[in-house]
Amino acid sequence: MAESRQPRIARHKAYYTELEPGRTCLWCGCGRSRSQPYCDGSHQGTGFRPVRYTAAEKGEEVLFCGCKHTKTPPFCDGSHNDLLADYPEDDPGSEANRAIPEAARGTGGRAILNGGCYVFSTERAPRTERGALRYCTVIGPEFGSIHQSQFHFETGGGDPPVVAFGERDVVLFFTGGEAEVTISGRAFTAPIHSGVYVAPGEAFRVAGKAGAAVTFLASTGPRANAPEWLDRMPDNFDAAHPERVVALDPSQRQGMANRYFQMLVDKSVGSTVVTQFIGHIPPSKAEPHRHLYEEALIILTGAGCMWTENLKAPVGAGDVVFLPRKQLHSLEATSPEGMLVVGTIYPGDNPAINY
Ligand code: FES
Numbered sequence: 459m460a461e462s463r464q465p466r467i468a469r470h471k472a473y474y475t476e477l478e479p480g481r482t483c484l485w486c487g488c489g490r491s492r493s494q495p496y497c498d499g500s501h502q503g504t505g506f507r508p509v510r511y512t513a514a515e516k517g518e519e520v521l522f523c524g525c526k527h528t529k530t531p532p533f534c535d536g537s538h539n540d541l542l543a544d545y546p547e548d549d550p551g552s553e554a555n556r557a558i559p560e561a562a563r564g565t566g567g568r569a570i571l572n573g574g575c576y577v578f579s580t581e582r583a584p585r586t587e588r589g590a591l592r593y594c595t596v597i598g599p600e601f602g603s604i605h606q607s608q609f610h611f612e613t614g615g616g617d618p619p620v621v622a623f624g625e626r627d628v629v630l631f632f633t634g635g636e637a638e639v640t641i642s643g644r645a646f647t648a649p650i651h652s653g654v655y656v657a658p659g660e661a662f663r664v665a666g667k668a669g670a671a672v673t674f675l676a677s678t679g680p681r682a683n684a685p686e687w688l689d690r691m692p693d694n695f696d697a698a699h700p701e702r703v704v705a706l707d708p709s710q711r712q713g714m715a716n717r718y719f720q721m722l723v724d725k726s727v728g729s730t731v732v733t734q735f736i737g738h739i740p741p742s743k744a745e746p747h748r749h750l751y752e753e754a755l756i757i758l759t760g761a762g763c764m765w766t767e768n769l770k771a772p773v774g775a776g777d778v779v780f781l782p783r784k785q786l787h788s789l790e791a792t793s794p795e796g797m798l799v800v801g802t803i804y805p806g807d808n809p810a811i812n813y
Contacts, residue, residue, distance in 0.1 A: 465489040465506055465526035470542060471747070472521035472534035472813040477513035484508040485522055485532030495522035495532070519750060521813050536714075536810025545715040546745035550763070550790055555743075561769045572766035573785040574602040578778045580610045580675075588687060590616035590665075597754055597780045599681055605752040606732070606804040607681040608778065611664070613637075613672045618665045620688040626678045627732045628656035629723045630664075631756060631800050633776075635672035638665045641702060642695040651758070652705040653722030653734045653800075657696040661688050675778070677754060679732040679804035699728030706736065714810060716740055722800070725807060732804045739797045743790035748813055751806035755779040755789070760797030763790045773797075 466489030473495040477483070484497040488506035491498040497508035509532045513520070523531060525538035539545065549555065561569040567582035583594040590613055595601070597608040613635075630639070630653065637648040642660040647667070656662050666672040676685075704722040711718045719737030723729055739762070746765070761774040765788040773779060773789075781787055791797040803809055 463505065467525045467527070467541065468494045469524040470538050470546065471524055472538070472811065473524050474748070474813045475520050475522055477518045477520060479515050479517040480513060482510060482512040484510055487526060487531060489526040495524060521750065521811060534811050534813070536808055536812075539714045539810050542715050545717050545742070548743045548745045548788055550743045550765075555765070558765065558768060558770050561771045563771075568601070569771035571764065571769045571771060571787075574780075574782045575764070575766050575785050575787060576601070576780050577764050577771040577773055578780065579776065580778060581776050583610070585612070588685075589619040590614045591619060591621075593685070595684070596675065596778050597677075597681075599683060601780070602782065603681050603752060603780065604783070605681055606677055606679045606754065606802065607683075608675055608677045608754050608780075608802070609685060610675050610778075611673065613664060613666050615669070618663050620661050620663050620691050621676070622661035622686040622688050622692075623656075623676070623678045623682045624686065625658040626680055626682060627658055627729045628660075628662070629677045629729065629732050629734045629802055630654040630656065630662070630674050631677075631722070631734065631802075632672065632674045633756070633758065634674075635670050636667040637672045637674065638667055639663070639703075640691060643691055643693045644695040644702075646703050648703050649705050651736070652703050653736075654704075655699070655702045655723045655727045655729050657699060657728055659694060660696060661692050663691060675756060677732060677734070677802040677804070696728070701727060716742075719809065730807075732802060733807050733809065734800065734802045735809050736798065736800045737809075739789065739791040739799060741791050741794060741796055744788045746786050746788040748784050748786055749781070749803070749806070749811070750783055751803040752783055753781040753809075754802045755781070756800040758798040758800060760791055760793035760795060762792045762797050764788075765790065
């Protein structure tokens, strides 16, 4: 007879594992193995079974579930976040954290932290003009990104140019003003704090409603060096994905311990590789953790601090944090009301997966 219908929680996060090409292993599903994340036969009599997994021929990095509550065994799907009443936290006042110095902000508006992580101030950045748009590069190959790029735009008066990023997925996020967005000939209205999806090969134009100023960020995956400027709007709107604007909707919030997030642009809108979400962080410092995706975090409201192993930097509204894959980090919200942030992850479809 089975001892229990709940697996034992081996640990509350995933096991990062580098698998050799073609290697076959047995993932422990009961949580009792002493050779985590692998099976050692301890499941006998529990009713749980291990799961066999064979790595790809070129080898693979995987995140095996440690909590044993994943719905996608043997891999972590973020379910470990739902097993605790409180998101795992770290004490910013600990002796080790008090010894971590603040990184200086460079003239380009960047405070460089460990491992290529940085905090970028969109307000301090020098800009380039292109017709009615002023823009700067927030994330890109020149600043160390491998997968994604991000550009910050401000509209001015006059005719806005047509922007394209080739055969890339593009995700816009509107930080100021209500916008009229045309995507390859199809018109949309984008309210403040909405996300917009532009499919590979399409182009877009952004203008403020009734001539008002608009600010927005455009993220691309894969990365791009710079925007392309087209002479005219192409007529190649991908009608397979007609809904492109995702606005804030409290009914779509998902809880994650004492935090919440809402998915904005994701596969339900058409992007299979870039994922955008908006989330609230209560006053707290997250336990240091890592992701297998590159991430850009736009700070919308509130203030706090970005921490890596040996450096930290204050963050506030208008800043963007760039996080390389696998970089240890922790974001702390210090405002009493917490912080509202927008994340763009690439490649990835689940911001709850970490290790
Ligand atoms: S460790 Fe189990 S779902 Fe993440």
